[in-house]
Amino acid sequence: MPFAILGLGSNLHSPVRQINLALQSLRQLPNTSIIKIGTCYANPAFGRKTQPDFINTVVLIHTSLTPVRLLNHCQTLEYSMSRV
Helix, strand or coil: CCEEEEEEEECCCCHHHHHHHHHHHHHCCCCEEEEEECCCEEECCCCCCCCCCEEEEEEEEEECCCHHHHHHHHHHHHHHCCCC
């Protein structure tokens, strides 16, 4: 199975909670396992400075999903979490 690295980030609605919910959802993906989760970092918003800081991390996964299927699952996850 191939590996993939996903970047996660949020700056609204309890960002650490949002990242934890995203990780829970990634654990539910078929034929996919989380190998390692990076440290969370606070980063200032780029561009529009009136936004709250972002919390960002990365996650290494092992998956047999095709890149397109993985992307579809990730976009569905983003939609379910009200990402604009």
